[in-house]
Amino acid sequence: MKPAATIVFTTYNRQDILRQAIQAAQKQTVPIDIIVMDDASTDGTATMMATEFPNIKYYRSSENKGPCYQRNRGIELAKTEIVFPLDDDSILQSPHTPENAIDRQEYVRNNFDWKNLAPAYLKMFQDALKISTSESN
Numbered sequence: 001m002k003p004a005a006t007i008v009f010t011t012y013n014r015q016d017i018l019r020q021a022i023q024a025a026q027k028q029t030v031p032i033d034i035i036v037m038d039d040a041s042t043d044g045t046a047t048m049m050a051t052e053f054p055n056i057k058y059y060r061s062s063e064n065k066g067p068c069y070q071r072n073r074g075i076e077l078a079k080t081e082i083v084f085p086l087d088d089d090s091i092l093q094s095p096h097t098p099e100n101a102i103d104r105q106e107y108v109r110n111n112f113d114w115k116n117l118a119p120a121y122l123k124m125f126q127d128a129l130k131i132s133t134s135e136s137n
């Protein structure tokens with residue numbers, strides 16, 4: 001089944017908490033792609049990923065570049081329209097978190113009165129949500 005969204009985890013030397021975050025992400029009610037962006041960890045994260053999570057996309061930098069770089073790179077690698085950039089200590093408490101966010105996005109896309117937005121904001125939201133209004137066509 002095609003993934004509904006991608007979760008991008010950034011990490012640096014926190015393999016134990018990352019393990020918990022990945023396990024929670026794997027329990028979501030919608031199909032999710034998971035990408036782990038490792039900022040040159042030296043605590044065994046690479047071994048853990050290879051042995052415990054071989055099917056998860058894992059990218060490890062050879063040098064520390066910081067979480068913003070890793071997060072942005074992970075978003076670039078995502079193949080879904082919806083991406084959740086999370087830190088390695090973001091343990092999803094509900095198996096419905098991405099599903100609820102996707103449902104809210106669909107609701108906004110289908111029910112928001114776009115004609116009352118200022119033109120600059122309208123363009124921004126149209127680009128972000130890939131929508132159109134009758135006035136902008």
